[in-house]
Amino acid sequence: MDDPARNAELALLLEVAGTPKPGNVDRHRDLDDLRFDHFLAGAVGAREGLDLAANGAAVGPAFERAIEGMAAQGENTQFGALLLLVPLVRAAREDLSQPVVESVVEGTTVADAAAFYRAFEHVDVFVDEPPEEVEPLDVRRGADAVPALEDRGLTLLDVMEYSVPGDDVAREWVRGFDRSFTAAERLAEAEGAPPDRAASVFLSLLAERPDTLVVKRHGEAVAAKVTDRAADLVERNALETDREAVESFADELVDRGVNPGTTADLTAAGLFIALEHEAIEI
Amino acid sequence: MDDPARNAELALLLEVAGTPKPGNVDRHRDLDDLRFDHFLAGAVGAREGLDLAANGAAVGPAFERAIEGMAAQGENTQFGALLLLVPLVRAAREDLSQPVVESVVEGTTVADAAAFYRAFEHVDVFVDEPPEEVEPLDVRRGADAVPALEDRGLTLLDVMEYSVPGDDVAREWVRGFDRSFTAAERLAEAEGAPPDRAASVFLSLLAERPDTLVVKRHGEAVAAKVTDRAADLVERNALETDREAVESFADELVDRGVNPGTTADLTAAGLFIALEHEAIEI
Numbered sequence: 001m002d003d004p005a006r007n008a009e010l011a012l013l014l015e016v017a018g019t020p021k022p023g024n025v026d027r028h029r030d031l032d033d034l035r036f037d038h039f040l041a042g043a044v045g046a047r048e049g050l051d052l053a054a055n056g057a058a059v060g061p062a063f064e065r066a067i068e069g070m071a072a073q074g075e076n077t078q079f080g081a082l083l084l085l086v087p088l089v090r091a092a093r094e095d096l097s098q099p100v101v102e103s104v105v106e107g108t109t110v111a112d113a114a115a116f117y118r119a120f121e122h123v124d125v126f127v128d129e130p131p132e133e134v135e136p137l138d139v140r141r142g143a144d145a146v147p148a149l150e151d152r153g154l155t156l157l158d159v160m161e162y163s164v165p166g167d168d169v170a171r172e173w174v175r176g177f178d179r180s181f182t183a184a185e186r187l188a189e190a191e192g193a194p195p196d197r198a199a200s201v202f203l204s205l206l207a208e209r210p211d212t213l214v215v216k217r218h219g220e221a222v223a224a225k226v227t228d229r230a231a232d233l234v235e236r237n238a239l240e241t242d243r244e245a246v247e248s249f250a251d252e253l254v255d256r257g258v259n260p261g262t263t264a265d266l267t268a269a270g271l272f273i274a275l276e277h278e279a280i281e282i
Numbered sequence: 283m284d285d286p287a288r289n290a291e292l293a294l295l296l297e298v299a300g301t302p303k304p305g306n307v308d309r310h311r312d313l314d315d316l317r318f319d320h321f322l323a324g325a326v327g328a329r330e331g332l333d334l335a336a337n338g339a340a341v342g343p344a345f346e347r348a349i350e351g352m353a354a355q356g357e358n359t360q361f362g363a364l365l366l367l368v369p370l371v372r373a374a375r376e377d378l379s380q381p382v383v384e385s386v387v388e389g390t391t392v393a394d395a396a397a398f399y400r401a402f403e404h405v406d407v408f409v410d411e412p413p414e415e416v417e418p419l420d421v422r423r424g425a426d427a428v429p430a431l432e433d434r435g436l437t438l439l440d441v442m443e444y445s446v447p448g449d450d451v452a453r454e455w456v457r458g459f460d461r462s463f464t465a466a467e468r469l470a471e472a473e474g475a476p477p478d479r480a481a482s483v484f485l486s487l488l489a490e491r492p493d494t495l496v497v498k499r500h501g502e503a504v505a506a507k508v509t510d511r512a513a514d515l516v517e518r519n520a521l522e523t524d525r526e527a528v529e530s531f532a533d534e535l536v537d538r539g540v541n542p543g544t545t546a547d548l549t550a551a552g553l554f555i556a557l558e559h560e561a562i563e564i
Contacts, residue, residue, distance in 0.1 A: 006351075013295070013322040027309060029320065036309065037477050040295040041564040044288055049328065069288075073564040195319050259452055282323040282355040 001161055004092035004276060005050035008085045011271035012078055012177050015264060018198030022065070022206065022230065023214075023253030023260045027195065031254060034075055042077035045069035049082070052091040059104065062086050064119045069125040077127050080213075080265035082170040084180060086184060095216025096276045098176040105159055105173050108156035114146045116156050128166065128216055137162070156229045168212040168262045172269070173246035177203065183270025188279035194271070200239055203246070207231035211260035218258055226258060285331035285560060286374035290367045293553035294325035294360055297546060300480030302528050304488065304512065305496075305535030305542045307325065309477065313536060316357055324359035327351035330414050333363070335371040342394025342438055344368050353405040361407050362451040362495075362547035366462060367554055369455070378558045380458040396428045400409040405524050410448065410498055419444070450494040451542045454551070461487065465552025470561035476553065479562060482521055484508035484549045485528070489513035493542035500540060508540060 016039040019026035024035050032155060049066025053059065063086045070078055087209040121142040130138045136148035137159075149159075163170035172180055183201050190197035207230040210223035232238075238245045253259070274280040300319040301308035307316050335341065346367045352360055371528025373383040403424040412420045418430035419441075423556040431441075445452035454462055465483050472479035492505035511531060514520075520527045535541070556562040 006329070009329075010323055010326045013326065014319060017319060018323060027476075037296060037299060037475055037564050040299060041292055044295065046294045047288070047291075048285075193317055193319055274513055282319050 003054060004089045004096075004153035005047060005054040007047065007092075007275040008050045008054075008272050008280075009047050010041050011039065011085065011275060012046065012081060014194045015081070015198055015268040016040070016043075018202060018264050018267070019195065020243075020248040021199050021264065022246065023226070023258050023266075024264050026199070026250070026274045027270055029250065029254050031259065032072055032208050032257070033135070034077065038075045039077045041073035041076075042070040042075070044073045046078060047084055048090055053086045054093065056090075057110050058094060058112055058115075059087050059090055060115030062090070063112075064115040064122075067119040067120045076123045078127055078265075078268070079119075079123060080262060081171050081268040084172055084177070084265055087176065088180070088269060088272055092276050096273060098178070098181055105157045105160070105199045110150055110153060110155055112156035113149050113154050113159050115145075117145050117149065117157060119140070119163050121135045123155035126213065126216060130134050132203075134162065159202050166212060166215070167224040168209065169265055177269065179266050180269035181273060184273035184277065184279065187274040188268050188277075194280050194282060198267055198271060201237065202263055203230055203271060204234055205266050206263045207234040213261040214258055222258065226253070226260065251270075284334060286371045286554075287329060288380075289374075289557040290336075290554050291325050291329050292564075293367065293557060294328065295420050295552050296364060296476045297323065297480055297550040298322070298325075298552050300477040300484060300549070302525075302532035303310055303481055303484045303546065303549075304528065304532040305540050306484075306546050307510070308481070308532070309471060311536050312534065313541065314539070315522045316359065320355050320357045321359045323355035324352040324357070328360060328364055329356045332367065335368045336375065338372075338375060340394055340397075341369050341372055341390050342397030344372070345394075346397040346404075349401040350404045354435060358405045358407055360547075360550070361401075361405060362544060363450050364460070364548040366454055366547055366551035370462070370554055372460065374558050378555060380460070380463055387442070389440045390438055392432055394434050394438035394439065395431050395441050396425075398441060399423070399427050399431065400425050401518065408495065408498060416444065417448040448494060448497070451547055454548070459551065461491075461548050462551035463555060465548055466555035466559065466561065469552050469556040470559075476562050476564060480549055480553060481489070483552060484545055485512055486516055487548055488542055488545045489516040489528045493545045495543040496540055504540065508542060516534070 019028045025031055046066040046069050048069050049062050052065055053062035053100040066082045087101055087104045090104045121137050136144055147242050160173035164174055187197045188202045190200045210227050214223040217262045233246055293392045299309045301310045307313055328348040328351050330351050331344050334347055335344035348364045352406045367387045369383055372386045378381050401419050419427055442455035444451040446456055472482045490508050496505040515528055
């Protein structure tokens with residue numbers, strides 16, 4: 001039997017190796033401030049936290065440890081991906097299905113939420129200004145927000161509910177990891193080596209919904225345009241018939257600093273599920 | 283303090299990410315039968331064996347476990363690199379210096395040698411026909427050779443001594459990991475991100491001695507020619523002044539199936555030492 005922590009780490013590596021993944025670091029592209037080797041080190045560093053989750057630790061502390069290890073290289077490379085992977089790894093101890101992962105996130109506590117907030121002290125994460133009434137719960141406050149969490153009795157799932165809409169990682173938590181499981185199905189059906197499948201599924205996810213990291217950084221219009229262009233490429237099967245168009249789109253987004261990171265997070269989650277289900281193999 | 287197992291795994295990943303590395307899988311090149319994702323999975327799979335070494339397990343069993351995990355993806359990606367890394371990780375528990383790693387290999391036993399032989403049952407390793415008098419010790423016999431090992435009382439260091447000349451991984455074992463430490467010094471002095479340094483140091487090592495995997499597969503004349511061409515590229519600092527020439531050389535060796543894998547193994551060992559000594563960082 002495979003070890004879920006190992007497959008989770010491998011999923012992070014296969015995700016970043018997939019190319020072309022428009023706007024993201026991939027096997028052939030670095031961003032100005034984020035290089036391929038940051039992602040390699042981030043994946044390796046996350047392993048201890050993933051091991052904790054695989055061994056039955058609570059979601060929050062396992063996530064915090066994963067982020068602390070990931071961030072040892074100095075950049076935020078896989079925060080969102082790990083927020084998906086940690087509950088999925090926990091679920092894989094029992095059965096990696098949507099009902100089980102839903103029960104995992106429903107079982108999170110205020111202590112898990114506190115650990116999630118502490119994770120923000122290890123790394124810079126791009127987040128929106130919160131509405132004024134929840135300013136005491138601004139994640140950028142890190143551990144300083146923990147008393148407010150405790151006063152309100154908010155679990156980590158509650159915190160995720162606060163973050164939807166506007167954050168499609170949080171949305172997975174409240175919707176049974178629906179797109180992650182869909183991504184896994186598509187990865188199983190796709191052709192080629194795992195990184196090629198990852199690139200194909202990334203594009204299909206990007207074509208469906210505006211990437212919420214792009215919305216936060218560049219606004220809804222830019223995100224919608226990216227989605228439309230991805231949809232056009234998917235519709236005409238450009239990865240097979242006009243790969244140059246996808247490569248150009250990838251270069252253009254990198255040049256403009258438009259980075260659909262949430263879609264990459266979903267791709268990593270799908271890769272993990274597909275590896276665990278032995279629906280793909282190296 | 284960094285965990286040596288984590289740094290060893292990261293060294294394997296940074297090695298394969300370095301490009302151009304003539305004749306080897308790198309960030310931009312696959313071989314016919316070996317892809318980049320095989321190396322990613324090999325590094326992740328080796329982690330448990332590396333963890334054993336970091337926790338003080340004997341070299342042979344830790345190596346066998348590392349190879350078993352590495353080989354789960356089906357290909358031999360990092361056998362030689364792990365044969366260097368496992369004793370280095372063991373040494374790092376105390377002090378990662380040449381005298382300490384020498385004492386680690388001098389402390390190996392017949393049981394370590396037996397585990398080394400069992401490792402060959404997990405994976406196809408390209409080896410020469412042995413001379414007739416040591417046929418009972420042919421590594422391709424795997425565990426069947428263990429009684430002969432025990433009869434002769436051979437430790438793993440003894441086995442490595444048998445393999446020199448003709449195997450520059452074994453040569454490290456009997457020469458205090460001299461080239462591995464030299465590679466680490468060069469990595470520290472090189473410029474750029476770690477994978478760029480890896481590519482530069484790989485070329486410098488290739489320029490110095492014929493790669494023993496190339497000798498085994500293609501003969502001494504081919505290996506000597508590869509060394510001469512690498513030396514010419516190093517002499518005229520081609521990675522800086524004529525990168526295209528290095529890229530062409532890399533493409534040509536891949537096309538010809540000339541794969542200087544031993545030089546890649548030494549580069550991975552050097553990366554590990556440099557990471558442990560904090561002489562390079564991501």
